[in-house]
Amino acid sequence: MQTILVTGATANIGRKVVDHLIAQGAANIRALTTDPRKAALPEGVEVVQGYLRRPETLPAAFAGVERMYLAPTPDTVDEVLTLARAAGIRHIVDLSGEPESWWGTVCKAVEGSGLEWTHLWPADFMENTLVWSRQIRETGAVREPRPEAATAPIAMDDIAAVAAVALLNDDHVGRAHALAGPQMLSRAELVRQLGAALGREIAFLESSREDTIAALTPAMGDTATWYVDNVLYGFDPEPGDLPLTSVPDITGRPATTFARWAADNAARFTA
Template identity: 70%
Template sequence: MKILVTGATGNIGRKVVDHLLTMGATDVRVLTNDPRRAALPDRVEVISGYLRRLDSLPIAFEGVDRMYLAPTPDTVTEVLTLARTAGVQRVVDLSGEPESWWGSVTEAVETSGLEWTHLWPGDFMENARIWAKQIRDTGAVREPYPSTASAPIAMDDIAEVAATALLEDEHAGKSYGLAGPEILTRTELVRQLGVALGRDIPFIPVSRDEAVQAFRSEMGDTASWYVDNVLGGMVENTLAPTGSVPEIIGRPATTFARWAADHVGDFAEAATQ
């Protein structure tokens, strides 16, 4: 069984590759726009390409049975048509509920004629990295919604779920909402990050416009979108722990405290200022 991992340079796709190999997959092909940056193992077949470069895909899909689909809503319909034509049978996609931002990926997959498994993650623990510059520059985190809560999930957990779904037939035709093991407010996330870094990090509530300004140097023009759609979206929609991660991979989902302790290096410069 040949498995294709698209977006193999990405944060989740790269981890999917590692989990597939750990689980014993022996015929893994990866699609990446930057093979050198991906630092891929010698045991995988590397194809240079990108889901938005449709002419790079036929050779990538040749002989593939199953694939992990990174989300590219603008080309997903064409990508899936090429995959089906090439003989791909099943897709495990990273997407979202039909009414969500990534719902168009879900809809395209379900109408493609391929077998599918949907992975619908909530807030990523890795999003905490956007605080590093604020902490470095000011020693604090400034956001508008201190009591807003989520059940953040580690990208590595998502990748392990994806690899499991690719290898095991029982997950075909299922949609999995993926969340971490506990609901945490924004202030609690900052507190736990401070514990891992060995320092107190104040959470300073600010207005929406002040938050956009605080994130602009790190996120550029996407700062407004992030504050309005990601942070603002959490105000009305708190995704609670779903239990899917331990059910699928057979171990507890990673806690934010564990993630923070494992990623102190991501914030090391901030912690020493």
């Protein structure tokens, strides 16, 4: 039976990929993690130690693997793929981005490796709204520059469900799946729905670039400036640009709405 390796298996998406593989009846699942003692993965999953940013730790984990979910590590992706090819891994399902994006270095490297591939190119994660949690706790408001800016955020669990399908089905070889959530929502509407989940109104305060960076820096550190300039100002998809039915089309199950995700994760904004 084929062995499927999930890298980043204790991280946000990789851990969910393991769960979805199990739910779909997969066996011979191997999970790569930096500390197997703390992995707390389900019984029956083979846990191995290794780290994608330290390629010298990977050969033993790659031995006997046929398919691999590849978490995005642009700085070492070429070395990782060289080892994967040498180990006989056949199919890579990578979390990446369009070729022109920063994450696109991953998908270009995977295609250049000569291995079979499936790319997953997700829209903004619903989980990214957690950067608001500190502002909400301390001020009851969210500060951003463009209340009308809209996208179709996707839950990490839905990305993982797509990854599991791609790992188990050769129909997805050679395909790049742009992934999005089921609804186009403005930033102000995201805040409104989050407030509904928390049972109280959260103010959306339209703020300057500088004030937004200052509001996000306690939560995001040095990445706040990049996030404001490249995500809040730099991403303006048209409704037709985002595949709102991608998750149900691939998985056969409804995609998670932001309202549902917010209700399930409300405690994370108050803790």
